[in-house]
Amino acid sequence: MALTGQNFIGSHRSGNGSKTFQGINPETESKLKPDYVEATSDEVDQAVQKAEEAFNDYRQKSTVNRAEFLEAIADEIMELGDALIKRASEETGLTEGRLTGERGRTFNQLRLFADVVREGSWVDARIDRSDEAPDVRSMKMALGPVAIFGASNFPLAFSVAGGDTASALAAGCPIVVKAHPAHPGTCEMVAGAILKAVEKTGMPEGTFSMVQGISHEVGTALVEHPLIKAVGFTGSFKGGKALYDAATSRPEPIPVYAEMGSTNPIFLLPGALREKGDEVAEGLTNSVNLGVGQFCTNPGLVAYEESDEARAFHQAVADHFKKAGTGTMLTSGIQSAYKEGLETLLQQEGVQLVASGSEDGSPNTGVPHLLKVDSKNFLANDGLEEEVFGPSTLTISAEGKADLIDIAENLQGHLTATLYGTEEDLETYSDLVTVLQRKVGRLIFNGFPTGVEVNHAMIHGGPYPATTDSRTTSVGTSAIDRFARPVCFQDFPESQLPDELKDENPLDIWRLENGEHTK
Template sequence: MKVTGEMSIGRVSRFGTAGNIKAFDPRLGTEIEPSFGIATLNDVDEACTLALQAFESYRHTSPETRGAFLIRAADNLLALGDRLYERAVSETGLTVERIKGETARTAAQMKMFADVVRHGRWRHATIDSSDPARRPVPKADLRMQKIPLGPVAVFGASNFPILYSVAGGDTASALAAGCPVVVKAHGSHLGTSELVGKAIQAAVEECNLHEGVFSLLIGHGNAVGEALVDHPAIRAVGFTGSESGGMALVRRGAARPVPIPVFAEMTSVNPNFVLPGALRTRAPDIAAHFVERMTAGVGQMCLKPGMIVAIDGVGFEQLRGALAGTLSAVRAETMLSRGIYDNFNREAKRSREGKTSVSIAKGTAPKGRLEGQSEIFEVDAAEVLAAPELAGEMFGPAAVLIRCESEDQLIELTASLRGQLTMALHMESTDLDLARRLIPVLESKTNRILANKFSNTVEIGYATVHGGPYPATSDSRFTSVGATAIERFLRPICYENLPPELLPPALQDNNPLSLWRVRDGELERR
């Protein structure tokens, strides 16, 4: 499969006519052939209209058909092999091992959603039986299931060219829910997006689905994205990116004549709290692992640990020294794009200029273009409480060490933090009392709490939660990774006193889909 610069609108591959754009190799500082055609507003309208036309047939596909489609898309993705890996490496500067790992995880995620579809628990099929003899008012027959919202717009992420992009969790969960998808490719990996988009496009055709089930658009600037969110056929949006970008889409979705939800994953520092027992006994080990995870992928991961917090006392200077010693050997590496590189340096400058901020260590000096130099700053908790921006995200290989005076100040600092994707406790058995005080505060700030581990990876499974209170996400009730990510693109519908002939299969008495259901408050085995 060759990169042509074309987008996919239904079954048609087309070169956009609203202008040209090329991908960029951040290692070499050069543009990559070929040129990509930018979508017109008519292209956006055509893709969204096709998606709406596909919705009725696609949402009624059988579990077997929809599951087979997701598996075929996953297999097509894997079959791209070296063509995909080479293109993604050239567009991102990431290693081939990283790209291979992302591709395997993306395919596994799609296949997991195939199982989710087939199991059918996402429907939440529930039956309350009628009781005509009940007095004083007869009890009605009530039956509820969840159904898909409609076509979904997905915005590819910059930092995960496969796993959070064209075939990522937003797309996979929306397709699993029965929603056609229109993706806007991210400008940082256009060729990668085209290859993955063609793999899904081929799966649509191979499974004899309506062509509007999937489309991929190329945009530059805001015009295509804004037109996608505004289009009346679009019923929800999935986004991974900056807080400013995410909230602009949230506001735009809310301002439509018919408002729609925008599920945006945005910003997180992922604090690590080193409690006194762990600080006394494991400071060097914790520091070494913190630096390793903080600098992985040049710090350009949504789960990068970007803050480490401890109470001044036995072990603090050892922690500080170990962080500095470990970081000083870290080599500067190429960042994903000029924009990310420039933003990182602005964010690091902000941290460097705090009144009590001290740069305790830097990695090796950059030698090439767009290389991010690792750095750790130290700042007193009192200043962070007075200037909360010092606890903000630095998207890149930098972090902050916060020194607290007491347990009470540690609790106060934690309560002052913004919403996070994750928070981690490093603790020993002697720290249980402090941990008990901290956990209720952590629960108010994050959707994922870890103990004695770091958070720059997320397991893709049934219990996975990848979300959190604002500004980690725009809606803390949902996850963007894991089986329950499908919930974002569903809504409940209740049928009251419908005759059996009109009931959907999931709610018929003979249970033709063999679902696990709740009947009269009890779990009913299929």
Template sequence: MPPTSLTGAMFLGTERRTGAGPALTSVDPRTDTVLEPAYGSATPDDVARACELAERAAVAYRATSPERRATFLERVADHIEDLREELITRAVTESGMTADRIRAERERTTGQLRLFAAEVRDGAWAEVRVDRALRDRTPLPRPDLRQRHLAIGPVAVFGAGNLPLAFSVAGSDTASALAAGCPVVVKGNSAHLGTAELVGSAVAAAVRRSELPEGVFSLLFGSGTETGRALVADPRIQAVGFTGSRAGVTALTRTAAERPVPIPVYAVTGGVNPVFLLPGALRDRSAVLVRGFTEALTRDAGQLRTRPGLLVAVDGLELAEFLTSAAAVLAAYTGRTMLSRAVRDAYDRDTAALAAVEGVREIVAGRPGEGANTCVARLFTAPAEVFLAEPALQDEVFGAAATVVTCRNVDQLREVAPAVRGQLTATVHHGPGDADTARALLPLLETRAGRILYDGWPTGVEVGHAMVHGGPCPAASDIRSTAVGTLAVRRFLRPVCYQDVPADLLPAVLDDENPYGLRRRLDGAREPR
């Protein structure tokens, strides 16, 4: 079981070190109270040391058997659960979220670690292909060719502010990188330093218990600008996992691209997640739509990258009734605490800028909650012509604010769909008489979003094999990948072909005896289990 007393120290492999850089402290957003202990920022030497250890560990760690690596991931999950209420209490204090919300996120975090463990054991991620030699083939013989997917090397992971467990120290980016066989260097999010240290202690304990090289995991603290840039610029880092603001992605991507050897940045930023409310749905189940929309919008004070920030519907009586009912619900909504004063201030600025756009009308503002940094829910409307002409209406507002785009008719609604920028999600609610429009929207939206929903709401990202949490730019930095689900492991792998390599020199996964029992493609055909 990992130690649970907070020290303010980083994890540089097996070494605990207090950073000599400027001290950072988390703040309870409910009261703006500074929390102890202070965390010294990593120096450039600390960053270099973590990356050096990760590079040293890379070859041995990627060569671990699927069973050993899977057991390690399960031990990380076990140790996180061993932290019990200490972890819950600290995460609540640093995030302002409820204990039930944090417990649910802990379950998601440990669940995805165990899901990746099962995926590692399955072995499909390795995508082993063997084309056996045909020495007598004419006119040219075929050499012996064997392919596998290989871990790319050390990965830098940046903890997300809005998901202190599920997208942080042992969250999806870390879990998928470790599953791929990549050492990880995490830069903890400064909003929840104590939570990061606690989870870091769980990962470090699992590394020791599994007798893995110490550089498999390190945890650094420091500013995103200085420490983050130094981490991404280090030549030993081979990829980056990030969830956060567009500005943060832009800065990291620039640093990654300016290296002598550029590296990929796998980032999720979010967007407005458009929801198309078709006429039949508004006629058939308006009350249900109001309830689903307002709950999804205000969940976690709107601080989810998948909240529905844009509704698109045909103007008319049904939409007017929907707006009246939604406005009544939001007017009575008492704002929840946001993650920090900076997040709340940004929300206030962004909603004020939205309200100032010519043609945009605010129809309701909710009530501020008690305590510091609460979110006031806001609902706006704008004609489709304004939306099509004003790019700012597609900018993400991180919080419980949404804009309803009103269309003259269904044809104009169809015109709005292809004008939407890249998104994590796009949703269609349809009812009687909407089949043709719903069918026409699907090929438009699948070019704009990583996940398409019908008759649902985008909040709540299931961690499974078929999930895609990504999408076209600007929602994510790489259109080909996902940050959630077992497919996320592919971000940190690359194919390698071995031609005529002697059998005694081949990696175990390519051995004819198939010691790990992986499902392979042999001479073009899938082998049965």
């Protein structure tokens, strides 16, 4: 598939703008062909108008058709073959092995949402029949055209055909994707695959569009467009918050699901340090450095009570960090932000550098850094909780249990928190668990947060500033709920009800009938 550098207004290619940019190989700093043409505000408008035109047709497609469409997207992505992996690797510096795994995740995720759509019960159909009162029935229906912003760190699984796309399309919403400027060619290839699936499965053309752009203006124009009804975003706090502010200031405010990353604190409890300090030291080092530290769930804070075991653990981590390899970061911008973040951290009262890997002289490398601080200085300085995106972590030594809980109490919202310990530890520290339940979307026991399973129960979300909507998740099947709202039908004749609400339950879905779960 030849790359064109153009925008997709539905299946129509368009490149009317004068501003261009290129993908850049972060390993070599060489520019990749072709030039990408930033979308004009007219092109953004055309894409959204097409999504609006497609909406009623698309949302009323049968659940089987919609499931087949999602499966066709998955298949078309696989059809892109090695060329996709190669281009993604060139644009991101991520290894082909990692990207092949990520493609598998993307494929499975699309198919999982197809299963959810086909099974059908996600619409939360409710029926209240009564002899004395009206017949009332409700179900979730698609919100309307959705704007989606991919992330740089997962160019497949959190980008053009990632979780936001899969869940919005599953819910019945046409989408307009803002391509990520750090991997525009990968975006174009995946967009082409989606459009093939649109055509093959007979979906309306405007179901999918994608605009390119390196300026903030393109994304802002998309979010401010009156026909856009929700926004999905994965990226930085600054980017997500700007979109949230734009969306909530519109004449008609709309929901923004921005997953903005976090520092994912780990709490090492005494039993873990006593029984498996070495194992945790090695696991922590691997988790921090996975993907050159460029995971939303990267553990950036590690708190524990000071003890001999803790000091031994700390020494072991330091040894591992010194030996940890460097890797190429996604972009030069991310690398310089990482370096600046570290410099700022190291200037803070009480923060010390414990260990670091060594530079290998290649461009844009992310060098592992282990830093430490004590709880007193940590609690006195809100800035130490902020994410430094890259392969670093800050350990926090506490003076006993109360101090550890104080650290937890003072946390802002994060995607995850991890407890390492024995089962006895977990009982002894149940009040810490209670505190952490309010702070995060996911609590992990004896594991590292960097693995995020795609299943029904997963929650990849959390209180602000981890996300702009703690009531939702961007990974896992309940992500579909973000793009729908309930609509109620009162005293409608059977023939005019959606299938989901008909008496005979033709879709065979789970429903709440007069308060009883039934099928």
